Amino acid sequence: xDEGKGVRPLKEGLFxxxxxxPQNVHLVGSKCRDCGCVFFPKREICxxxxxxxxxKVPLSTRGKLDTFTxxxxxxxxxLVKAPYAIGRILLPxxxxxxxxxxxxxxxxxxxxxxxxxxxEDLSEDEEGIGLAxxxxxxxx
Numbered sequence: 532x533d534e535g536k537g538v539r540p541l542k543e544g545l546f547x548x549x550x551x552x553p554q555n556v557h558l559v560g561s562k563c564r565d566c567g568c569v570f571f572p573k574r575e576i577c578x579x580x581x582x583x584x585x586x587k588v589p590l591s592t593r594g595k596l597d598t599f600t601x602x603x604x605x606x607x608x609x610l611v612k613a614p615y616a617i618g619r620i621l622l623p624x625x626x627x628x629x630x631x632x633x634x635x636x637x638x639x640x641x642x643x644x645x646x647x648x649x650x651e652d653l654s655e656d657e658e659g660i661g662l663a664x665x666x667x668x669x670x671x
Contacts, residue, residue, distance in 0.1 A: 538661040541610075541653055545572055546665045547589070548650070556648055556665065557592055560626060561585040569624040590628075592648045593670065594620040599632060599640055610653045610664075620646050620667050634668025645670040 538548055549555040561570045563577040564584040571590060576583055599618030605611060616632035618640070632640060633651060646667040654662045 538650060538652075538663045539656075541662045541664050546648075548663075556650055558590040558622075558628065558648065558665065560588050560590045560624070562588045569626050571622075571626045571628055590624060590626060591622045594622040594628070594646055594667070596632075596640065596642055596644045596646050596667070597621045597627065598642060601637055616640060618646075618667065628667070631664065631666045632668065633666045639669070 540546055540548075544559060546556055546558050549557075558571055559573055561573040561575075562568070562585065563580060563582060564586060565582045566577060566580040568577055568579040569588065569590070570578065570585075573587055574585060577585060597619045599616055601614050601616050603614050605613045611631065614637065616637050618630060618632045620628045620630055622628060631651060632646075634649060647670050649666050649668050650663040651666045652661050652663055656662055
């Protein structure tokens with residue numbers, strides 16, 4: 532990916548990259564102004580109280596690996612190659628996030644380990660801007 536041209540999400544609305552830098556990435560969630568519940572991905576209606584008073588909020592960039600598995604087969608049309616790891620990360624806001632896992636040998640993954648968000652380059656658009664997905668990786 533050409534870092535000078537920046538990156539954008541493969542799927543809009545899940546994360547934002549500030550300053551066109553992959554190091555400045557955060558997930559985008561929703562927080563209910565009435566009951567305080569936080570959600571990912573962002574929502575229009577609170578699943579807890581049913582109100583529509585949700586605001587867009589940046590979520591923490593670090594969390595704990597709650598559970599994970601190694602995937603040995605790739606679904607048709609997938610942009611990842613097997614084997615790969617997927618897991619569920621618990622963020623400090625109490626939100627669970629499903630994510631690809633990277634940045635380490637899969638044998639080193641352990642539940643409870645500290646994880647941080649990162650980006651995985653998947654392809655480029657017609658203008659050469661990188662298309663990326665978020666991943667979680669062990670904190671260095």
